[in-house]
Amino acid sequence: MLHSHDHAAFADSLLLWFSQHQRPLPWRRDYTPYQVWISEIMLQQTQMERGVEYFLRWMDRLPDIAAVADADEETVLKLWEGLGYYSRVRNLHRAARIIVREHAGEFPGRLEHIRALPGIGDYTAAAIASIAFRQDVACVDANVERVLARVCDIDTPVKQKENMAFVRATAQALLPPGKAREFNQAMMELGALVCSKKARCEDCPVRRWCEAHHLGIVHERPVPAARKPVSHIDVATGVLVHQGRIFIQKRPDHGVWAGFWEFPGGCVEPGETPERTVEREFMEEMEFPVEHAGKITVIHHGYTTYRVTLHCFFLRLRSGTSPAPVLHAATDHRWVRFGELTDYTLPAGHRKLADMLATDLRLPALLDG
Ligand code: SF4
Structure with a gap:
């Protein structure tokens, strides 16, 4: 005592x-x-x-x-x-x-x-x-x-x-x-x-x-506090490849991950497949019509009060589409070479995705194509 x-x-x-x-x-x-x-x-x-x-x-x-x-x-x-x-x-x-x-x-x-x-x-x-x-x-x-x-x-x-x-x-x-x-x-x-x-x-x-x-x-001891329930969200994101480069955009200066660069994407809506989500998000956010070029991976990432399941896809622009985006959800964009991704600050889930791309054997062929 x-x-x-x-x-x-x-x-x-x-x-x-x-x-x-x-x-x-x-x-x-x-x-x-x-x-x-x-x-x-x-x-x-x-x-x-x-x-x-x-x-x-x-x-x-x-x-x-x-x-x-x-x-x-x-x-x-x-x-x-x-x-x-x-x-x-x-x-x-x-x-x-x-x-x-x-x-x-x-x-x-x-x-x-x-x-x-x-x-x-x-x-x-x-x-x-x-x-x-x-x-x-x-x-x-x-x-x-x-x-x-x-x-x-x-x-x-x-x-x-x-x-x-x-x-x-x-x-x-x-x-x-x-x-x-x-x-x-x-x-x-x-x-x-x-x-x-x-x-x-x-x-x-x-x-x-x-x-x-x-x-x-x-x-x-100590006696723990009652735990708050952890919610879960499904998000889909796309690595858009065009003429040897990858598309990233910069998030707005407010809200979640403000000022970070990202592969575009968004929440999977009820009744929607993750594949459909990326197509919709690319159209809504950049006015880019895209086609799928393969599923990359699914990344699970936990935060304090929620867990994210991130569905990741390779994408290509539909033929004849201009690579100049009309930005609706970002303040800036870049078409970067793969090696340049390390120069940009990415949210944790997207950094994991970028790291995985380094060992994905399909990427060089897509970049060359
Ligand atoms: S419970 Fe902690 S403070 Fe108490 S004797 Fe053990 S190590 Fe020391």
């Missing part, structure tokens, strides 16, 4: 463990506000190893806030491609421009100024304020929620409002003044490395204060 008189010993034990076991991550070298900010945004919904790879590539290309502010949208989207949740990078881009304009290019150090930047919620503001600026504010992510749900044996879903308030208050009460940078990272690192889904309690530095461990019910 964790009493208030145990708080100092809990923190000491955790900090000692962190000093010995923390991972050597690139933003932990200097803790510059810019690097801490980028790492925090990048690591949301992203595995650490993958996040580090993207982080290093990003820093190589955009080493400071001014470079982000100066970069065009295509550049930042391309550096983010594959990480998903693209509103994060758009907000980050906007925030960099605000920092240059309103804070003379210096990342603001006050919590309320950090929180006011686009794309920065309570958690990220607390993480930057504590890790980069050493302010005594606790941060609570999913790792900290899991650790404290176990240590304090929270027996209802931890995401419930009153439980979240309790978790935040407990994290703040445990935080030793002046040690926020180390303590917050230590709590999150403990959740990531030891108190993970499958906890390794034998290696845990705070085991003696952990109620779920004493009760032998670690696997029952």
